Amino acid sequence: MHDMTGRDGAGGGLRERKKRATRAALTEAAVRLAAEHGADHVTVEAISAAAGVSVRTFFNYFDSRDDAFVVIDADANVRVRQALLDAPAALTPLEALREALAAELSEAERQHELWSLHAEVLRAAPHLLVRTLGAHMADEAGLAEVIAQRIGSGPPGSPAAAPPGAETGAGADADAGEGHGATGLYPRLLAAVAGTAVRVSVQHWCDRQDELAFADVFREVFALLAAGLPAPTR
Amino acid sequence: MHDMTGRDGAGGGLRERKKRATRAALTEAAVRLAAEHGADHVTVEAISAAAGVSVRTFFNYFDSRDDAFVVIDADANVRVRQALLDAPAALTPLEALREALAAELSEAERQHELWSLHAEVLRAAPHLLVRTLGAHMADEAGLAEVIAQRIGSGPPGSPAAAPPGAETGAGADADAGEGHGATGLYPRLLAAVAGTAVRVSVQHWCDRQDELAFADVFREVFALLAAGLPAPTR
DNA sequence: GTGCAAAGATGCATTGTCTGCAAAATCCTC
DNA sequence: GAGGATTTTGCAGACAATGCATCTTTGCAC
Numbered sequence: 456m457h458d459m460t461g462r463d464g465a466g467g468g469l470r471e472r473k474k475r476a477t478r479a480a481l482t483e484a485a486v487r488l489a490a491e492h493g494a495d496h497v498t499v500e501a502i503s504a505a506a507g508v509s510v511r512t513f514f515n516y517f518d519s520r521d522d523a524f525v526v527i528d529a530d531a532n533v534r535v536r537q538a539l540l541d542a543p544a545a546l547t548p549l550e551a552l553r554e555a556l557a558a559e560l561s562e563a564e565r566q567h568e569l570w571s572l573h574a575e576v577l578r579a580a581p582h583l584l585v586r587t588l589g590a591h592m593a594d595e596a597g598l599a600e601v602i603a604q605r606i607g608s609g610p611p612g613s614p615a616a617a618p619p620g621a622e623t624g625a626g627a628d629a630d631a632g633e634g635h636g637a638t639g640l641y642p643r644l645l646a647a648v649a650g651t652a653v654r655v656s657v658q659h660w661c662d663r664q665d666e667l668a669f670a671d672v673f674r675e676v677f678a679l680l681a682a683g684l685p686a687p688t689r
Numbered sequence: 690m691h692d693m694t695g696r697d698g699a700g701g702g703l704r705e706r707k708k709r710a711t712r713a714a715l716t717e718a719a720v721r722l723a724a725e726h727g728a729d730h731v732t733v734e735a736i737s738a739a740a741g742v743s744v745r746t747f748f749n750y751f752d753s754r755d756d757a758f759v760v761i762d763a764d765a766n767v768r769v770r771q772a773l774l775d776a777p778a779a780l781t782p783l784e785a786l787r788e789a790l791a792a793e794l795s796e797a798e799r800q801h802e803l804w805s806l807h808a809e810v811l812r813a814a815p816h817l818l819v820r821t822l823g824a825h826m827a828d829e830a831g832l833a834e835v836i837a838q839r840i841g842s843g844p845p846g847s848p849a850a851a852p853p854g855a856e857t858g859a860g861a862d863a864d865a866g867e868g869h870g871a872t873g874l875y876p877r878l879l880a881a882v883a884g885t886a887v888r889v890s891v892q893h894w895c896d897r898q899d900e901l902a903f904a905d906v907f908r909e910v911f912a913l914l915a916a917g918l919p920a921p922t923r
Numbered sequence: 924g925t926g927c928a929a930a931g932a933t934g935c936a937t938t939g940t941c942t943g944c945a946a947a948a949t950c951c952t953c
Numbered sequence: 954g955a956g957g958a959t960t961t962t963g964c965a966g967a968c969a970a971t972g973c974a975t976c977t978t979t980g981c982a983c
Binding site for chain 4 (some may be wrong): 924925926927928929930931932933934935936937938939940941942943944945946947948949950951952953
């Protein structure tokens with residue numbers, strides 16, 4: 456049993472694993488301390504001590520103190536990209552994205568406690584919430600690339616590739632490959648909108664957590680997007 | 690001629706005007722210095738000196754040094770909200786939003802030089818770009834409220850309110866007023882997506898500034914959204 | 924396993940960021 | 954223009970962040 460590069464992205468040698476562990480320890484310590492004492496009131500010294508490293512080492516992993524509170528799982532976007540590449544070719548880009556994100560989100564349920572604490576911290580510190588939101592957008596560029604790749608290598612008229620009901624086009628002269636808005640408008644927009652969809656779903660669900668199932672909110676958001684954000688009927 | 694609260698939000702007494710002026714002076718000084726010397730390498734002391742106030746005063750206006758680089762025009766979102774309230778009732782929510790944002794964006798052309806410098810600064814400092822993106826999202830809550838208000842007070846079956854071709858519904862059981870996803874899913878999503886649309890438009894236009902007119906990119910983005918982000922034809 | 928090179932961790936010194944607090948200056952109301 | 958409210962400012966002090974030199978650990982070859 457060689458262990459190999461199993462799940463959880465535990466690839467590489469001892470060095471990489473240790474780095475991963477240290478980073479995880481630091482973020483976890485940061486979030487737990489912040490949840491208990493409030494995000495400010497938590498010094499870098501305290502975080503470092505809790506994670507068992509020196510203060511100087513903390514700054515080898517994060518550019519600033521706040522960065523320790525911002526991103527919980529640095530590899531999540533990598534997994535989403537992979538999931539998107541592995542998605543069945545029959546799905547539309549929007550559908551494929553929806554599925555990839557849904558898979559990752561249900562994966563996040565495993566670390567439910569830490570995510571809850573994180574949410575709590577961000578609720579109490581709007582300042583950090585803003586930074587978190589911004590950080591998530593930084594991943595978009597990579598996601599857009601994968602989308603472009605998926606579209607580019609997609610079968611022009613393959614058998615199962617044409618989902619029923621999608622007349623292709625629908626009014627906008629959308630161009631993906633080499634049209635006039637060519638390199639990247641559509642992939643970029645799709646990546647950005649998908650990120651937005653996740654964020655809005657989470658926000659809305661957090662507000663009324665008792666009443667709604669997350670999956671339902673998530674599906675409704677994507678349904679609204681696919682329908683072109685029609686004016687609601689009352 | 691009492692002057693009143695004229696354009697540019699120049700309302701209130703001497704105090705408010707001075708505060709506005711000081712804040713503007715600080716952000717402008719910050720951006721200009723950053724464009725010249727690089728964002729880091731610009732100390733709070735330098736910014737304060739350039740704006741003619743003390744260091745301590747700087748921190749009365751901004752919570753952190755970086756905040757001075759993040760938001761150039763703090764009133765922009767207020768103007769957008771007003772424009773949305775003033776928009777003709779015949780427009781769909783998405784259309785009304787498009788028009789309101791387009792108006793504000795062309796307004797920003799007046800300060801073109803400062804915006805260019807700002808863009809330059811952000812390009813050189815990804816760190817600040819992330820914060821800027823996050824900050825813009827903080828405005829969404831207010832925008833969503835106005836959208837909800839607009840929808841809520843909209844005429845159920847007014848004469849010109851029904852745009853041809855929009856069958857209302859299109860598959861998703863979208864509810865705005867009091868359905869199951871009631872208070873706020875749709876307005877929130879719309880506000881968020883609109884912000885995303887602006888951002889993507891700007892990004893894409895910046896990349897290929899020579900070839901494309903911004904207005905065209907902007908229109909295409911909204912067309913794609915209204916069409917439900919259809920899979921592009923090649 | 925011994926040795927070597929690369930990468931990481933640590934301590935220290937230094938500079939800059941940011942927060943109370945109290946005094947002085949400025950603006951608004953009457 | 955007197956009184957009250959708000960803003961600006963300086964100062965002291967705690968904390969954040971970076972560069973540099975050093976020491977430890979890991980990866981790799983023999």
